[in-house]
Amino acid sequence: DTEVTQTPKHLVMGMTNKKSLKCEQHMGHRAMYWYKQKAKKPPELMFVYSYEKLSINESVPSRFSPECPNSSLLNLHLHALQPEDSALYLCASSQDGSGRGRETQYFGPGTRLLVL
Amino acid sequence: QKEVEQDPGPLSVPEGAIVSLNCTYSNSAFQYFMWYRQYSRKGPELLMYTYSSGNKEDGRFTAQVDKSSKYISLFIRDSQPSDSATYLCAMRGVTGANNLFFGTGTRLTVIP
Numbered sequence: 001d002t003e004v005t006q007t008p009k010h011l012v013m014g015m016t017n018k019k020s021l022k023c024e025q026h027m028g029h030r031a032m033y034w035y036k037q038k039a040k041k042p043p044e045l046m047f048v049y050s051y052e053k054l055s056i057n058e059s060v061p062s063r064f065s066p067e068c069p070n071s072s073l074l075n076l077h078l079h080a081l082q083p084e085d086s087a088l089y090l091c092a093s094s095q096d097g098s099g100r101g102r103e104t105q106y107f108g109p110g111t112r113l114l115v116l
Numbered sequence: 117q118k119e120v121e122q123d124p125g126p127l128s129v130p131e132g133a134i135v136s137l138n139c140t141y142s143n144s145a146f147q148y149f150m151w152y153r154q155y156s157r158k159g160p161e162l163l164m165y166t167y168s169s170g171n172k173e174d175g176r177f178t179a180q181v182d183k184s185s186k187y188i189s190l191f192i193r194d195s196q197p198s199d200s201a202t203y204l205c206a207m208r209g210v211t212g213a214n215n216l217f218f219g220t221g222t223r224l225t226v227i228p
Contacts, residue, residue, distance in 0.1 A: 042218035
């Protein structure tokens with residue numbers, strides 16, 4: 001089973017709202033990722049968690065706040081977003097983030113976010 | 117210069133054609149090469165995974181890596197309308213699975 005699930009599939013929010021995106025995997029992976037993808041562009045890495053600890057923050061604005069409650073779950077808390085934050089938000093997971101062997105990332109279906 | 121270059125297309129072919137998708141890269145440290153398929157408004161799906169140089173075949177799909185030329189290819193034989201999607205190449209070095217470098221993606225349409 002190489003499934004990563006994400007909820008919700010679609011989200012519309014105003015600039016003053018607070019919302020959360022959720023991601024779950026049951027592959028026993030210890031590294032989880034958040035990406036942002038704009039139309040016709042490749043995914044851009046936002047955050048990496050390894051063993052439930054934040055290991056990479058790619059200079060993401062503080063209005064995006066990640067959380068990793070346990071090894072299977074990853075959340076992205078959203079607050080005071082801007083219209084330019086509208087995008088497809090992808091979650092991914094991999095074995096442990098070390099890159100040893102043939103470790104690779106498996107992506108979820110994404111949450112399509114629209115900020116009005 | 118971008119780390120990974122990929123022709124964005126779009127590419128349109130008739131059903132049954134052989135499709136060739138390509139990426140070039142500049143970093144000689146890249147050792148692991150992947151092809152992801154992304155349908156419209158969906159997440160990327162891992163299609164092929166290759167280590168170092170050589171070929172890998174899986175059904176109608178063949179991935180080739182030429183490290184001496186820093187060039188990778190994905191061939192699709194007997195293309196089907198269901199192959200219509202954006203194909204992203206991705207690659208990384210020997211450490212840090214998080215350090216994936218993506219191409220911009222090639223949008224493919226297979227016409228019935």
